[in-house]
Structure formats: C-alpha cells, structure tokens
Amino acid sequence: MPQAVTTVIDPERCNGCGRCIRVCPSQTLSLVGGKAVVTGDSSLNCGHCQAVCPEGAVRVGSLDPEQTSFATFELDETWLPHGGYDLPGLVRLMASRRSCRNFRREPVPREMLADLVKIGLSAPSGTNSQRWSFTVLPSREKVLELAQGVGRVMAEFNRMSEKAWLRKLMRLVGKPQLDEYFHEYHDSVSRGLAEWEEKGIDRLMHGAAAAIMIGSRPGASTPKEDALLAAGHMLLAAHAMGLGTCLIGFAVAVMDQKPEVGRAFGVGPDEKIHAVISLGWPKEEYVRLTGRRAPALRWCD
Numbered sequence: 001m002p003q004a005v006t007t008v009i010d011p012e013r014c015n016g017c018g019r020c021i022r023v024c025p026s027q028t029l030s031l032v033g034g035k036a037v038v039t040g041d042s043s044l045n046c047g048h049c050q051a052v053c054p055e056g057a058v059r060v061g062s063l064d065p066e067q068t069s070f071a072t073f074e075l076d077e078t079w080l081p082h083g084g085y086d087l088p089g090l091v092r093l094m095a096s097r098r099s100c101r102n103f104r105r106e107p108v109p110r111e112m113l114a115d116l117v118k119i120g121l122s123a124p125s126g127t128n129s130q131r132w133s134f135t136v137l138p139s140r141e142k143v144l145e146l147a148q149g150v151g152r153v154m155a156e157f158n159r160m161s162e163k164a165w166l167r168k169l170m171r172l173v174g175k176p177q178l179d180e181y182f183h184e185y186h187d188s189v190s191r192g193l194a195e196w197e198e199k200g201i202d203r204l205m206h207g208a209a210a211a212i213m214i215g216s217r218p219g220a221s222t223p224k225e226d227a228l229l230a231a232g233h234m235l236l237a238a239h240a241m242g243l244g245t246c247l248i249g250f251a252v253a254v255m256d257q258k259p260e261v262g263r264a265f266g267v268g269p270d271e272k273i274h275a276v277i278s279l280g281w282p283k284e285e286y287v288r289l290t291g292r293r294a295p296a297l298r299w300c301d
C-alpha cells in the first residue's frame with residue numbers, strides 16, 4: 001500500500017552528497033540545484049535517508065523516536081557497522097534461546113513487556129508496512145483466561161473429531177482437516193485437558209506469567225511473515241533480558257479457526273493473530289548448547 005511522504009529535508013544543512021537518494025528504495029528524493037528535495041509522491045517511510053545523512057538534514061515525520069526509547073536499558077543510537085558486532089556472542093545468544101516450558105510465578109514487570117514490543121518493531125516488514133498489532137497479557141490471570149478460552153475450543157474440536165461419521169463426511173467434501181486433527185492431536189489434547197482439569201497442570205501456556213500475541217492489521221503485504229519476524233527478535237531479546245519464552249502454535253491455530261477467542265482480549269475484527277509468545281522467569285537453567293539436525297542443503301555451483 002503506497003504511503004504518503006513524510007520526509008522533510010533541511011536545505012540549510014544539506015551538503016548535496018546524494019547519499020539519501022542512493023539508499024532510497026522508493027525514489028522519493030532527487031538532487032535539485034545541489035540539494036536533496038522530495039520529488040516523489042509516495043514513500044516507504046523506512047528512514048534509510050535519515051539514517052544515512054551525515055549532516056542530520058533529514059527527518060522522516062512518521063517515525064516515532066519514542067519507539068527507540070526503552071525503559072529498562074539505554075540504547076546507543078549510533079549505527080553499528082557491518083561486521084561491527086561480536087559474532088560468536090550473537091550466535092551464542094541465538095543458540096542459548098530455548099523454548100521455556102517451566103516458568104516461575106513472579107510477574108514480569110510491565111516496562112520489560114513494553115520494551116519487548118518496541119524491540120519487535122526493529123524487525124523487517126514486507127513493504128515496510130509495519131501493520132503489526134501487539135496484545136499484551138501482563139499477568140498470570142490474563143494468561144489463564146487465554147488458556148481457558150483456547151482449552152474450551154480444543155475440547156470442542158476433540159468432541160467433534162471423535163465422531164467418525166463426521167470425519168468421513170468432511171473428508172468426502174474435501175476437508176480432511178478434522179480427520180488429520182483426530183490422528184495427530186486428539187489424544188495429546190485429551191491428556192492435556194485431563195491434566196488441566198484434575199491437577200491444574202498448564203500444558204498449553206506452560207504456567208507463563210505473561211504472554212504477547214502478535215497479529216496483523218489490514219494493509220500488510222506479508223502479515224504472517226512480519227509477525228513471526230517480530231516474534232523472532234522478541235524471543236532473542238527476552239533471553240538477553242533474563243526471560244524465558246515459548247511460541248504457542250496451538251493458541252494461534254485455535255484463534256485461526258475461532259477468532260472470537262482473541263476478540264475477548266480486544267483483538268479487532270479485522271486483525272489476525274499469527275504468533276503467541278508465552279513468557280516469564282524461567283525455572284530451569286541449562287548448561288550447554290546443542291546442535292540441530294542437518295538441514296536439506298544444496299549448493300548450486
């Protein structure tokens with residue numbers, strides 16, 4: 001979706017070097033009379049021009065400086081050059097982040113949750129649409145409400161999938177999902193629901209003290225990808241903050257089928273949830289990194 005131009009250039013400061021024009025992906029700027037000026041009628045509003053200008057002559061009005069101001073740490077806002085970061089440290093952080101399924105009950109301070117959302121915003125988004133939505137459940141009580149909403153739907157799925165005639169009928173009309181659900185999930189969901197009822201064990205959200213749902217609003221060109229990229233940034237940052245996280249695909253799948261589960265938390269009728277992150281203070285500590293399975297990898301020389 002084309003966005004209106006919000007770039008303003010201070011001609012007094014501009015030295016005419018042309019860098020902002022070279023990095024602009026939407027051909028919004030041109031050099032006129034030795035100065036950068038806005039000549040295009042749309043912009044990605046990505047801020048590359050502002051980031052590259054050596055004179056501080058560019059300001060992209062739609063960018064909100066508040067979103068790079070954090071409550072729990074101070075950010076050095078100078079740009080880190082390519083190759084300018086501690087690669088082994090970064091890879092160690094990435095490999096140390098593991099899904100946490102055992103949380104302590106202490107609440108996560110609100111400022112940490114707010115900072116995590118801001119960190120998610122540094123992710124790329126298709127055509128820079130940034131049409132994310134973040135729904136923060138800051139307390140165990142709210143996480144439980146979500147777990148109960150999701151649990152009710154899963155119990156309903158289970159009951160439906162137990163009807164062999166219905167599974168067969170759905171298959172015949174080209175909808176094999178119910179049958180697939182039955183074979184893949186019915187038994188584990190059934191066990192999970194029973195453990196919840198009988199012992200209060202939370203197999204869905206793993207006892208998390210908070211959760212963040214990441215959705216998209218209309219106008220995103222790649223809604224799911226944007227949400228999952230933001231989630232990826234947040235998972236790594238959460239580990240650096242001392243928090244454990246786990247993506248909860250079951251909750252996403254339920255809200256895909258029954259959006260009203262999300263609506264109970266204010267998710268708008270035109271929004272869609274793509275990621276649910278359960279988070280909190282981890283109970284378990286690990287001692288080493290492990291590898292992954294070898295991927296399908298090909299080199300096309």
Ligand SMILES: Cc1cc2nc3c(=O)[nH]c(=O)nc-3n(C[C@H](O)[C@H](O)[C@H](O)COP(=O)(O)O)c2cc1C
Nearest residue numbers: 097098099100101203204206246247248249250251
């Ligand atoms: C899209 C997605 C959905 C997931 N859903 C769940 C889930 O519902 N419950 C859960 O315990 N883990 C879930 N996980 C976590 C994966 O099981 C986990 O990432 C994987 O086993 C690798 O382990 P690691 O995250 O500790 O490295 C999900 C992961 C992804 C990427």
Ligand code: SF4
Nearest residue numbers: 014015017018020053
């Ligand atoms: S990068 Fe800055 S100084 Fe260079 S042309 Fe653009 S506005 Fe002018």
